[in-house]
Amino acid sequence: AHREREAALAAERDRLARVLDRMVEGVLVVGADGRVARTNPALERLLPLAAGPGATPGEATGRHEVQLAAARAAAGETVEGERLAAGGRTLLLTAAPAAGGAVLVFHDVTELQHALEVRRDFVANASHELKTPVAAILAAAETLAGGALEDRAAAARFTATIERHARRLARLVEELLALSRLEAGAAPERRPVAAAAVVAEVCALMEAPFREAGLTLRCEVAEGLPPWRGDRRSLETILTNLLDNARAYTPEGGEVAVRLEAADGGLRLRVRDTGIGIAPEHQGRIFERFYRVDPARSRAAGGTGLGLALVKHLAESLGGRVAVESAVGAGSTFTVELPGGPEAAP
Ligand SMILES: Nc1ncnc2c1ncn2[C@@H]1O[C@H](COP(=O)(O)OP(=O)(O)OP(=O)(O)O)[C@@H](O)[C@H]1O
Ligand SMILES: [Mg+2]
Structure with missing residues (x-):
């Protein structure tokens, strides 16, 4: 024993x-x-x-x-x-x-610590970006209340200011919510989507803004696209953001071309511009939240640096990815690969 x-x-x-x-x-x-x-x-x-x-x-x-x-x-x-x-x-x-x-x-806990720091930076950045339009709205409202209302021309100017900043605020909140939903791991539902029609619609909506900016927009959809199971809203958001950027960062007289084609059983969406381009040292970072190559220029264009972060998250949540090729002064090409959906997987 x-x-x-x-x-x-x-x-x-x-x-x-x-x-x-x-x-x-x-x-x-x-x-x-x-x-x-x-x-x-x-x-x-x-x-x-x-x-x-x-x-x-x-x-x-x-x-x-x-x-x-x-x-x-x-x-x-x-x-x-x-x-x-x-x-x-x-x-x-x-x-x-x-x-x-x-x-x-x-x-x-090195990685955890790093994640916490990223989160803290994010909260600080987001708060800062939210403060700017709020301050502008408050100032305009106070000026109106302080007498500018009596002056019709001034009143119109200040209400326009309020509207512009309120829109910006709304967009910012919308983008932040979309990002946090994606981070919570909410994968978009996959349904059959007529991707060619979505691209045509977004292009039609963008025609006027491009014309006003003095830019040529060309949209091309290849024949015989495979059926795509994905999420309509995500595809719209991806293309809208890429086109917004192409418009904001391409000088007057430039050209922007969109092409949707088949690739490896899925889709490839390409947006090419003849704009200012992105230097190699920035190319790896533009997909980070709030990252802007030239913050002053982007802010003037109404940007906060969330667009590409959203594009990347959306592409990845659909099982795809996004890449950029660019040369300063020559232009940029963003390529989004979107697999065909669960049925199309081998
Ligand atoms: N087509 C492009 N040509 C040149 N630079 C670009 C282009 N697209 C993006 N960038 C650079 O990458 C940065 C990040 O782009 P992103 O779309 O995330 O932010 P944004 O356009 O500044 O703001 P938001 O999209 O939130 O309104 C931009 O600030 C810009 O410096
Ligand atoms: Mg953008």
Whole structure:
């Protein structure tokens, strides 16, 4: 019976050791004597160890925060969420009392931290973009209330200002909502869509704005397109945003060409302009939210830098992707690949 119990204990120890070996988190076990009893391989990847078992936790890791956390845990306290910077990474240290000693667990939270920073930047940017039109609307309303209402010409000007900024605000909120819906993972429903008709409609709507900007817009749809299962609204939004950009960033006299064609059982939508172009160092970033090559110019054009982020998200939510080719001064080509839908998949 004694033997059996010993064998069972050994098996249990083996199992524990295997678990520790495979853990993603770094683990450091401190015995009742205050010395390191064992460590796991993950810990050595996260925090190069200066000494092995037998050393104090501080000596082993070279970090006095670790020594402190171990001492507090050994005294019966649970230490949670201590942050450690190590070799460009951020570790979260948790220490708990265990059998007179302590167990210390190290989580690598570098990616999480980065995601939080992106989110914080996003909130700051969004708030800033929302503040600008709100301030303009308030100022115009106050001026009207302060007497400008009596002056018909001034009144017309200020109400036009209010309208313009309110529209901008509405669009911004719309884009932010669309982005957050997409980020929540809401995949658009897939229905049969007459993609050629959608492209023709958007092009028809854009004709007037292009004419007013002194630009030529040409839309071409290839023959024999495969049936497409996708989302009509998404396709509209993608093309509208690409055309908005082509119009905003192409000087008068320029040309913009849209082409819809078949590609790998799905669709390829291409928008080519003869505009100002995008330098290579910006090409990778224009799909980020709020990123603008020239913020002053984009703001003057009414842009906030959300359009391409939306295009990218929409294309990806439909299983596709978007790419840009561009040369400064020569123009840009945006290509969106959209797979045919679940039925079309091999
Ligand atoms: N066709 C293009 N030619 C040149 N630059 C472009 C073109 N399309 C986009 N860009 C650059 O990429 C940036 C990001 O485009 P995006 O559509 O995301 O934002 P925006 O047009 O500034 O604002 P929004 O679309 O939210 O109104 C633009 O500010 C512009 O600098
Ligand atoms: Mg845009």
